[in-house]
Amino acid sequence: MVKFQPNTDHKNVKLYDTTQKKHITFEDQDNASPKKRSQPDQPLISSSNKRSKSIIDLPSTKGITTPSRTKPKKSSKTRAYLDQVNRPMKQKVAKTEQDRQAQLQARGLAKRDAKRQKMKERRRTKKLAKVIDGVQVQVPVFHFTPDKIRHPLKVVDLRNFILYCLTTGPVPKFAHITRSSCVQRMVVIHSMGLDITSFGAPLSRVNVPHTIPLASVDPKTAIGKANMPFLVSHMSHMLVYKLSSSFSGVVLNPLSELLQCPVSWSQREKNYAEMKEKLEQSDVDRNELHMLSLKELQDGGYPIPPFLDPTSTLPDGWKETKPAIQPIEKKRLIAVDCEMVLTASGSSLARVSLLDENGQVLLDEYVLPDEPILDYLTEFSGITKKIMDETTCSLRRAQKHFRKLVDHNVILIGHSLDSDLKALQVAHPYCADTALLYDSKRGPPFRPALRSLAKHYLKRNIQENDLNRTGLGHNSAEDARATMDLFKLKVQRGFSFGRISKNIELVFNRLAQSTPPMQGMILETNNTGTQTFQSSLGSKYKKFASDETLVDSLVEGMNNDQNFILAQFEPIKHLDEDELEDQPPTVISNTSTNDPILARKLAKFDDNLKKCYEAIPENTVVVVMGGIGDVPTYRR
Structure with a gap:
């Protein structure tokens, strides 16, 4: 039997002694395959154009030669150049490190001082807290x-x-x-x-x-x-x-x-979804797409008919339009405009005009208020004392005439329609308001003037006191005709027509979207017949x-x-x-x-x-x- 003879060849040849950082070679490994390196092999002995390296014998390791760490001499010019280049770099590194330590130390001191100042401020504001009924209340x-x-x-x-x-x-x-x-x-x-x-x-x-x-x-x-x-x-x-x-x-x-x-991004996405939903309703009449929803009626301060919201109740003396005897597929369009005078209780109805979509006058009636008139507002309403002295129609009769012409088969169109409905004391479920369909030049919540909209979009001058007019002030029939034409133009041109910007919302909108929702109000002192803002x-x-x-x-x-x-x-x-x-x-x-x-x-x-x-x-x-x-x- 052959006796087992162990192999004494080194499998893993150590070319570098990492502890001593010295290059070593094995003299008896001439036939061994060289170790793979990531870089080309360097000769252990320098070539003829370089100075030979000295050999140091180590007593503890036989057959191992170690090249010395002596570097080849460089010329004086080269050494001087390298010294000149390396010296500033070392100084710069040292200076940068020193500055970095100083900055860290200063930053730590600044944080400490800021924390102390904040604690002092808390103590000071805590002293300012009020004590109400023996309880300390925090105040801003x-x-x-x-x-x-x-x-x-x-x-x-x-x-x-x-x-x-x-x-x-x-x-x-x-x-x-x-x-x-x-x-x-x-x-x-x-x-x-x-x-x-x-x-x-x-x-x-x-x-x-x-x-x-x-x-x-x-x-x-x-x-x-x-x-x-x-x-x-x-x-x-x-x-x-x-x-x-x-x-x-x-x-x-x-x-x-x-x-x-x-407009916030969340509100933009919501507006886009609502607009997309409206555009996808191809089977719905385009006129109905511009009607005010129940929420828009509530937010705009319109009178809410119980037909839309059974929980709502109308004040005494108010009327609601009746459902149609025979509903039709496409609702008719009727424009309304009212003129008011000032009484002890505020604005009161003095004239009402109704026009159909062809511009034909359906109703044009002067109305005598129940209370004494304090100001006829002739400059804005065109109402004079002589006209009112000859008027016999009461508000109740005007409501009766109005409800005969306007039922649930009608989309009622007006400019600041909430004011007209409040003057008539009538609630209608299907409404469209050109004051909300168009923007003012100043943007919301400013109310766009009907005169400005007619001049800009219809190229028509209305509400002008000149020699060609039969009287002073506004003409409710003329205003109703302009309102109807503006609505038809809006339906024809699309949702974005008449808007100054799609990416603007009011502070009130932002507050209403907060958690919990906040409420807002606009109050204005204005003793004229016009209004600057709107709901x-x-x-x-x-x-x-x-x-x-x-x-x-x-x-x-x-x-x-x-x-x-x-x-x-x-x-x-x-x-x-x-x-x-x-x-x-x-x-x-x-x-x-x-x-x-x-x-x-x-x-x-x-x-x-x-x-x-x-x-x-x-x-x-x-x-x-x-x-x-x-x-x-x-x-x-």
Whole structure:
């Protein structure tokens, strides 16, 4: 039997001693296959053009040769160049590492200081908490930082401040609120013509500071500080914001930017789904696609007939249109327009006109109100005392004539139809409103004027007092015809026709989408026959004849769970909105302390502000906002 002889050959030849970092070779491995390398083999002995390496014998390992670590000599020029290149790199690396350590240390100190400052602020604000009935109640604390305002504020910054106070929004640079979640309500009081020159800004409007401390303003030269003691004593600074203008140089109303915000992505998807659903309904009449839904009727403040919502009830004296005796497949179109006069209880019906889709007049009747007339509003309504003295038709008879012509086979079309239905005291389930189908040039919630829509889209001039007209004021039959033509044009051109932008929603919409949903309201002092705003999703609209009645409604709304109220007081200086749209963006004011009329208006505004401020509940943010300056003086 052959005796087993173990193989003494090394299977894994160690070419490098990693502990000693020395290159080794085996003299008895000439026939062994070389180890695979990722790089080409280097000769263990240098070639003839290089200096030979010395050999060091290691006593513990026989037959192993180790090349020395001596490097070949380099020329003096090469060594000098390498030293010159390597030295700055080493210094730079060392310096960068040193700076990095210093930065880390400084950052740690900054975090520590910020944490300490935050703890101090918490302790300070905790002391400001109120004790009510023996219970400590946390209250929000407002912090104003005027030193952080580097540029003039924009109206967009004020809008973001509203969203920051009531919802989750970014913290503005000029102020922040400790415990902002405790803020429950917000009131924005706006008055057109409340100008910065009344509070210390130079009349030339050159080099106006971004903020003006009211304590440093001289009352002898500032008519606002001299006549508004309550405002000056409760507000420390006046912020100067920058007005925006369109590409054509038109001055934009500041309330447009204040209330309009970009549509969120979730709302865009929802709008797209609703639009797609409407377009896919090919079997539905196109006229019916532009009718208001039940939710839109509710959000717009329209009277809700029990036919649509069995839970709704109509007030005494109100009527509902009747179902059709024989329903038809395609509903007929009838346009309505009403003219009103002012009575003790408010606006009352004075004339009603109905037209069919061919422009034929179906009904045109003057109506005598039940109460004495205080103002005929002839400039807007065309109603005179002589006409009313000859009128015998009552509201009840007008309702009877109206309900004979309008049933559930009819789509009722109007401009600001909610006002007409409230004047008629009638509820109808199928409505279309051109004030909602078209946008104003200023965007929502501004109400588009019928005269502007007819001029822009129909190339027709209406509501003009000239020699060719038989009377003054509006003609309800003429207005109803324009409304019908606008609706038919909208149906013909599509949903996007007449819209200034699809990606705009109101602050009220954003608040209504929050969790929990918030409610809003628009209040306006307007003693004319027109209205500036209109109801929209998440907001209600009310018009008043004086600031005093507006303040009473504002306080009532704040105490009835209204979260956001925009109150437009009577203008300090009356400005025509239609003429204002044609003005350049630069406005010059001539405010003077010697103007007694302006002084009385400012004092009246201050009194109403005081009444409002003292009556609203706690945890309410109050913002007083001025509008555009003295545009009539700029015109002259």
